[in-house]
Amino acid sequence: MCKSHTHHTVQLLVSYTQESGLHGTNGLNLQTSYKNLSELRHSTAFCMAWRFYHLTRSKWTSSHAFHKKNLRNFQSMPARTATGAVYLILGALTIEAEIHKRQLSFLYNIVSCDNSTILDLVDRQLIMNMDNQQSFFCKVAGTLAMYDLPSIDSLKQQPPSKLKWKLSVKMALQKYWTKFFLEEIESKTTLVHLDRTLLKIGSVHPVWTSLSSTISDVKKGAVKNRLLTGTYLFESNKHKFSGGKESSLCRLCGTSNEDITHFLLLCPALHQQRKALFSNLKALVCLCDIDSEEGLKTLKRFQTTFGNENVMFVKCDVTDHDSFENVFKQAKRKFGVLDIVVNNAGLLAEDNMRKTMMVNSIGVIEGTQLATHYLNKESGGQGGVVVNISSTAGLTPVFYMPIYVASKYSIVGYTRSVSQNPANKERGMRYTCLCPAFTDTTMFDKKWSDEGEEPPPGFSEEEKKGALHLIEATGVNTVEEVVKGFMTLLEVDDNNGAVMTVTKKHGIQYRHGKPLSHKL
Numbered sequence: 001m002c003k004s005h006t007h008h009t010v011q012l013l014v015s016y017t018q019e020s021g022l023h024g025t026n027g028l029n030l031q032t033s034y035k036n037l038s039e040l041r042h043s044t045a046f047c048m049a050w051r052f053y054h055l056t057r058s059k060w061t062s063s064h065a066f067h068k069k070n071l072r073n074f075q076s077m078p079a080r081t082a083t084g085a086v087y088l089i090l091g092a093l094t095i096e097a098e099i100h101k102r103q104l105s106f107l108y109n110i111v112s113c114d115n116s117t118i119l120d121l122v123d124r125q126l127i128m129n130m131d132n133q134q135s136f137f138c139k140v141a142g143t144l145a146m147y148d149l150p151s152i153d154s155l156k157q158q159p160p161s162k163l164k165w166k167l168s169v170k171m172a173l174q175k176y177w178t179k180f181f182l183e184e185i186e187s188k189t190t191l192v193h194l195d196r197t198l199l200k201i202g203s204v205h206p207v208w209t210s211l212s213s214t215i216s217d218v219k220k221g222a223v224k225n226r227l228l229t230g231t232y233l234f235e236s237n238k239h240k241f242s243g244g245k246e247s248s249l250c251r252l253c254g255t256s257n258e259d260i261t262h263f264l265l266l267c268p269a270l271h272q273q274r275k276a277l278f279s280n281l282k283a284l285v286c287l288c289d290i291d292s293e294e295g296l297k298t299l300k301r302f303q304t305t306f307g308n309e310n311v312m313f314v315k316c317d318v319t320d321h322d323s324f325e326n327v328f329k330q331a332k333r334k335f336g337v338l339d340i341v342v343n344n345a346g347l348l349a350e351d352n353m354r355k356t357m358m359v360n361s362i363g364v365i366e367g368t369q370l371a372t373h374y375l376n377k378e379s380g381g382q383g384g385v386v387v388n389i390s391s392t393a394g395l396t397p398v399f400y401m402p403i404y405v406a407s408k409y410s411i412v413g414y415t416r417s418v419s420q421n422p423a424n425k426e427r428g429m430r431y432t433c434l435c436p437a438f439t440d441t442t443m444f445d446k447k448w449s450d451e452g453e454e455p456p457p458g459f460s461e462e463e464k465k466g467a468l469h470l471i472e473a474t475g476v477n478t479v480e481e482v483v484k485g486f487m488t489l490l491e492v493d494d495n496n497g498a499v500m501t502v503t504k505k506h507g508i509q510y511r512h513g514k515p516l517s518h519k520l
């Protein structure tokens with residue numbers, strides 16, 4: 001292979017792929033485009049294999065970068081995409097692996113031939129040249145070891161059929177590079193949503209294979225791909241990165257900031273698409289509340305989105321053991337297994353100390369004990385997570401609501417304590433605590449912003465003024481902001497013992513240092 005031919009092939013490859021961008025926009029589907037790319041790449045790799053020994057480290061690095069850039073452009077991935085994702089989503093081999101494949105094929109052809117002169121030369125090389133790093137045999141011995149393939153000697157003694165050898169090499173390369181890139185992506189926080197079981201060198205990820213090659217489908221695939229790889233730029237990020245110059249509002253609904261929680265769960269403009277997807281997902285929810293009128297309204301709303309069979313409501317009073325346990329029994333009977341419990345019931349009634357403590361404190365403790373019993377692997381469950389809803393008032397004294405504060409402080413201390421039980425790991429349990437600041441819900445009633453209203457029971461006129469002042473100073477969370485913190489607590493599986501605050505000023509923050517960590 002002469003130098004000018006090599007140069008020509010590389011030029012061809014560059015013009016073919018470098019500016020091609022998204023597949024499909026050039027009229028080709030991903031498979032055809034990739035096949036053409038890899039055929040050109042193979043011949044380039046082939047050329048390089050012979051010049052392999054003369055390649056300097058910087059040439060090596062630039063050919064890797066060149067190859068990765070082509071694969072990335074080809075899938076319309078931005079430059080910040082993790083290398084592992086670029087290769088695994090397309091199932092593509094590295095240049096290094098392509099060269100190894102050819103080395104191993106060449107080795108097979110030599111050791112399995114019946115030309116005694118060639119075989120003698122091989123023997124001579126094996127005796128004389130195995131310490132020489134530049135020798136083909138020394139290099140290929142390293143390649144065989146790298147992929148756990150038989151040594152040159154055993155290949156010579158018992159060469160398998162050509163087909164079998166090709167298959168063994170293919171499998172070994174795929175196994176090695178799949179493991180290599182899976183390890184690489186493990187540390188990437190942007191890739192937490194990528195299902196590892198769908199990633200394999202040699203197979204194209206369903207994000208590409210499930211699409212037709214129409215331009216609109218391919219563009220949808222590019223967005224999906226960016227969502228999967230954590231590289232999609234939500235409006236809220238654009239806002240952040242532009243130093244506030246760009247708007248953070250969702251362009252689809254125009255009503256809220258666009259972030260991943262909004263996009264996946266909340267944006268009303270995507271309701272229809274979500275409905276179709278959610279009806280296949282088996283997210284099963286049991287709602288419970290002492291207020292059955294409101295509970296049944298919420299049930300109806302959830303059933304419309306998630307399907308009638310996937311949601312249930314059970315009336316319950318969390319201060320009554322039997323009533324509370326009945327919820328767990330009913331949910332288990334209908335859904336079979338329980339894995340998340342949210343102890344959310346709460347009230348603000350400074351004029352009723354016993355009720356406040358019974359609902360906000362005892363109710364949450366009771367719910368946590370029942371969850372431990374019904375979810376725990378040691379008592380027939382599959383393990384899971386408990387999220388106890390406290391408040392920033394569970395971390396800061398507030399002089400005009402000491403009873404509410406006492407009830408919420410108790411939840412933080414209780415949750416942190418149960419999270420330290422050494423049995424949690426065996427039981428598959430983790431316990432977390434969410435502490436929102438003032439949030440725009442029914443508890444945060446209009447009367448707190450209406451100067452003309454009487455203060456709520458248990459509050460003097462002066463105390464109400466103090467509260468309004470505090471509310472003005474701290475700001476009021478939207479429910480979406482709190483949901484975002486809540487989803488983070490659920491999704492991060494090594495946060496046992498976490499206490500998270502959600503405030504208007506500082507967003508999501510963990511308190512009390514790093515939680516006691518164990519991965520479940």
Ligand SMILES: NC(=O)c1ccc[n+]([C@@H]2O[C@H](COP(=O)([O-])OP(=O)(O)OC[C@H]3O[C@@H](n4cnc5c(N)ncnc54)[C@H](O)[C@@H]3O)[C@@H](O)[C@H]2O)c1
Binds near residue numbers: 291344389439443
């Ligand atoms: N809204 C805020 O500003 C804010 C801030 C921080 C924490 N929290 C906490 O968030 C949680 C949810 O409150 P919210 O703001 O959604 O108010 P909310 O009043 O809408 O919800 C509380 C729910 O608890 C139910 N409940 C009360 N007593 C019960 C009982 N004995 N058994 C069963 N259910 C009972 C109520 O019927 C109500 O539906 C509460 O624990 C609250 O203390 C609220």
Ligand SMILES: CCCCC/C=C\C=C\[C@H](O)C/C=C\C/C=C\CCCC(=O)O
Binds near residue numbers: 348398401436443474
């Ligand atoms: C003072 C009564 C206001 C009424 C709002 C109704 C219910 C709110 C309940 C919340 O749990 C209270 C949350 C936070 C208030 C406590 C402390 C503020 C600490 C400062 C901060 O949030 O940074």
